[in-house]
């Protein structure tokens with residue numbers, strides 16, 4: 001499939017999933033959803049992608065799902081489509097590598113939900129986030145009612161979901177919706193710098209951490225600890241665990257060079 005609006009750009013171990021539909025403020029149409037899934041699959045599969053930045057360019061992250069397209073859809077159209085819609089965002093969430101969203105401008109509705117699928121979010125000083133679906137008479141359908149309360153707590157999430165109000169970067173930082181606020185010109189480079197640290201890290205350890213945290217958060221503590229036990233034992237099967245511990249014994253902490261095996 002040739003992608004028109006979403007592409008994966010790879011440099012120095014970092015893959016950037018770039019949304020590029022500027023005429024519609026990067027609105028996430030059905031085509032964009034399908035292209036996001038393809039980009040996520042490629043970022044997952046490629047060994048030269050060790051961490052991922054999701055970026056919508058310098059002006060806007062994404063103003064949500066494509067309202068013009070959605071307005072023509074019936075209940076049964078949406079019944080048929082909603083799994084693929086959620087699946088596009090889930091595909092980003094399930095990339096088994098560190099993923100950061102770099103948010104310039106608006107991240108609204110499905111755009112905010114896409115940012116929520118990343119492990120963390122860096123925002124420009126001019127970033128505006130929110131879940132304004134209720135103002136359209138609908139609700140978030142790409143994970144917003146689930147990932148937002150898990151991230152910022154149910155009360156704050158309901159305040160945003162009920163009102164549909166926009167949240168500026170400073171408030172987003174205060175409520176934990178974003179993790180770092182930087183000048184607009186620096187968001188992407190800061191996100192790439194964060195991701196680049198993992199280009200030489202132990203990828204199967206990172207993967208085991210991500211799966212333990214994400215799966216564990218869906219479970220009770222005892223089940224989460226069981227998930228951790230399994231992943232903890234499994235990383236002892238990697239060459240990187242041999243290298244990492246041997247390097248510590250011989251040279252001290254943080255000096256290992258990992259092969260990613």
Ligand code: CAA
Pocket residue numbers: 023024025027063064065066067068085106108109110111113132133136139140141142144
């Ligand atoms: N879908 C389709 N087109 C959109 C869009 C969207 N989500 N957001 C913006 N656009 C289009 C506008 O229609 C406009 O197109 P035209 O030039 O053809 O008229 C163009 O982008 C520029 O938009 P504005 O003129 O509105 O620009 P602005 O700077 O005045 O406002 C904005 C920007 C605040 C982002 C405003 O466009 C806006 O509120 N957009 C909609 C936000 C929204 O409701 N998002 C939720 C969508 S529903 C959803 O995402 C469901 C889900 O959970 C999966």
